[in-house]
Amino acid sequence: MKPAKGDRAGKGTRSTAPAQGQIRINRFLSMCGITSRRKAEELVLLGKVEINHAVVRDLATRVDPVRDRVFVGGTQALPVEGLLYLVLNKPKDSITTLSDERGRTTVMSMVRSRQRVYPVGRLDRNTTGVLLLTNDGNFAHRLMHPKFNVPKSYKVSCDRALARADLALLRGGIALPDGRTAPAEVELIPQGRGKEIGITIHEGRNRQVRRMFETLGYEVLKLDRVAYGPVTKVGLARGGTRSLTRSEIRSLKEMAGYTEEELLSGRSPGHIPR
Ligand code: URA
Secondary structure (H helix, E strand, O other): OOOOOOOOOOOEEEEOOOOOOOEHHHHHHHOOOOOOOHHHHHHHOOEEEEOOOOEEEOOOOOOOOOOEEEEOOOEEEOOOOOEEEEEEEEEEEEEEEOOOOOOOEEEEHHHHOOOOOEEEEOOOOOEEEEEEOOHHHHHHHHHHHHOOOEEEEEEEEEEOOOOHHHHHHHOOOOEOOOOOOOEEEEOOOOOOOEEEEEEOOOOOOHHHHHHHHHHOOEEEEEEEEEEOEEEEEOOOOOOOOEEEEEEHHHHHHHHHHHHHHHHOOOOOOOOOOO
């Protein structure tokens, strides 16, 4: 950013007054796909953000996206060219991390994109199906936030037929070590001989579906995520990706609490309302 009158470039003293083309530091970091605006503020307060080689700690600091050089933890933050929203049909035996020191197949190796995208949450190594990826850090953060309860649907294949009483227990909530699960929609899949179950949960805890079934004494033989909100993998080959449609993005954003104004402006909201 061009220093305002009285600023001493390189001394960390920056103008916080609005000037044409300048944006707040937290918004800039969110545009770089680094994180949500709220988390970006935490990075600033922790002294992890430098502008033109001076650490900034003032949340009101403004950035000129063209002239200023912003670094987070020593790495330059660059605005993403455009926001990308993808779905991958994750195959079995692939892991949801950006890289793996043990050389295992990562979901990132299946994504052909010039720009870096990140998985929205994670699926277990042997879980297949719908995995969203994006470079819109704020969108990802909101989708994963428990407040918004975006529904996720799974097909579960178990080692034996589900007892009627257990169907009711799964629907009502299962006591897990990290707390009781929220009510879920659970149905037997026709022609599945009682061993194939459709379940829609509104949370995203670690290994949640497997743990719910294991708690009741069932072995989960296969777990496939068939939908994340409105997004399915219908027509998508295993290991294949596609861009989300406008209507899928809009619908996910609505589920993640974006206001009508935010949807219309295309802006990412800066905070999660209470
Ligand atoms: N629940 C699980 O148990 N595993 C997953 O991968 C996703 C949801």
